[in-house]
Amino acid sequence: xxxxxxxxxxxxxxxxxxxxxxxVPISNHLYFYWYRQILGQKVEFLVSFYNNEISEKxxxxxxxxxxxxxxxxxxxxxxxxxxxxxxxxxFCASSIPTGVGYTFGSGTRLTVx
Amino acid sequence: xQKVTQAxxxxxxxxxxxxxxxxxxxxxDTTYYxxxxxxxxxxxxxxxxxxxxxxxxxxxxxxxxxNFQKSTSSFNFTITASQVVDSAVYFCALSxxxxxxxxxxxxKGTTLSVSS
Numbered sequence: 001x002x003x004x005x006x007x008x009x010x011x012x013x014x015x016x017x018x019x020x021x022x023x024v025p026i027s028n029h030l031y032f033y034w035y036r037q038i039l040g041q042k043v044e045f046l047v048s049f050y051n052n053e054i055s056e057k058x059x060x061x062x063x064x065x066x067x068x069x070x071x072x073x074x075x076x077x078x079x080x081x082x083x084x085x086x087x088x089x090x091f092c093a094s095s096i097p098t099g100v101g102y103t104f105g106s107g108t109r110l111t112v113x
Numbered sequence: 114x115q116k117v118t119q120a121x122x123x124x125x126x127x128x129x130x131x132x133x134x135x136x137x138x139x140x141x142d143t144t145y146y147x148x149x150x151x152x153x154x155x156x157x158x159x160x161x162x163x164x165x166x167x168x169x170x171x172x173x174x175x176x177x178x179x180n181f182q183k184s185t186s187s188f189n190f191t192i193t194a195s196q197v198v199d200s201a202v203y204f205c206a207l208s209x210x211x212x213x214x215x216x217x218x219x220x221k222g223t224t225l226s227v228s229s
Contacts, residue, residue, distance in 0.1 A: 033216070043158070043204060045216035056215060089156060093217075102148070102208070102217065106157040 002026040004105035006092050012111045013082050021077045021108045023092030029103075032075045033093040034067065036060065037107075043091065049075065082112045115140045117207050119220035126195050126227055134190045134223045136205030142166075147181065147188045148206040148217065158204070164188065195227045 005024040013019045025032050034046040047057040049067050064086075066078045075094075079086055089109050095102040116139040126132045138147065149161040162172060164181050172179045176193045192199055202222045209215045 035217075042221045043206075043217075043219040045218070048216060058216065091158060102163070103160070104150075104158040109156070 002103070004092055004094055004103050006090075006105035006108050008108060009106070010109045010111070012113060015084060015112055016081050019079050019082055019110065021079075021090050021092075021110070023075045023077075023105055024073050025075055025092065025094030026103055027073070029094035029096055031055075031095045032067075032069070033095075034077045035091040035093065035104075037089045037091065038085075039088070046077070046090075079110075082110075084112050086110060087112045115207055115209065115218045117205050117218055117220035119203075119205055119223050121223045122221070123224045123226070126225070128196060128227055128229050129194050130227075131191060131193050132195050132225065132227075134192075134203050134205075134225065136188045136190065136220060138186050138188065138205070138207045140207060140209065142209045144209070146208045148208070149179065149188075149190050150204045150206065150219075152202040152204065152222070154201070161190075161203075192225075195225075197227050197229050200225060200227045 004026055007022045032049040035043050036046055037043045044060060045058050047061045047067055048055045052069060064080045068076050087110060089107045091107045092105040093102060118137045121135055124132055145166045147164045151159040151161055162179055169181050169183060178191045180189045202224050204222045205220045206217045208217045
């Protein structure tokens with residue numbers, strides 16, 4: 001069964017450093033997403049991406065965050081200058097139309113120290 | 114605005130008990146999708162079911178069943194004869210039918226603990 005692949009599974013970074021989280025969505029999916037889950041809390045939407053541009057973003061997705069699809073397969077989330085409160089599990093997801101075939105990756109646990 | 118409420122924060126049951134996880138949603142759209150995800154201790158999000166707003170048929174999959182009632186805006190999830198492996202956090206989620214990549218709105222989750 002097709003999967004959304006995320007790397008790395010766990011990343012530790014120093015506060016203030018830039019970090020890039022990587023995702024390979026399912027190949028025939030057109031919509032890409034990033035979600036965040038702070039430990040013990042609910043899963044929160046960050047951003048959706050379609051046709052090489054952001055289609056929707058939440059209040060969490062401020063100027064520190066950016067997304068990119070640098071080639072035909074990868075979808076990345078960059079955090080420019082990490083803060084302690086950015087420590088969370090970050091999930092990538094992809095879908096055909098919204099609500100149909102929505103698949104999450106297994107997540108990247110980001111720890112900012 | 115969309116909202117998903119999972120009022121039960123934690124539920125503890127003994128193996129073989131049946132357990133129902135409640136989910137109440139709010140949306141102004143007539144077309145939407147509802148989801149349940151399981152998050153085991155390993156942390157990944159495991160898809161369980163998707164239901165669109167026009168399909169109110171209840172669904173059964175093995176020990177799992179779902180009761181969708183538009184009249185009460187609820188999409189409850191029942192596990193029959195629970196097992197220790199069912200221990201996880203369960204999330205209910207809602208999505209509008211929007212072709213431009215609309216977000217999934219998650220509830221806060223219900224932590225289910227099944228003891229032997």
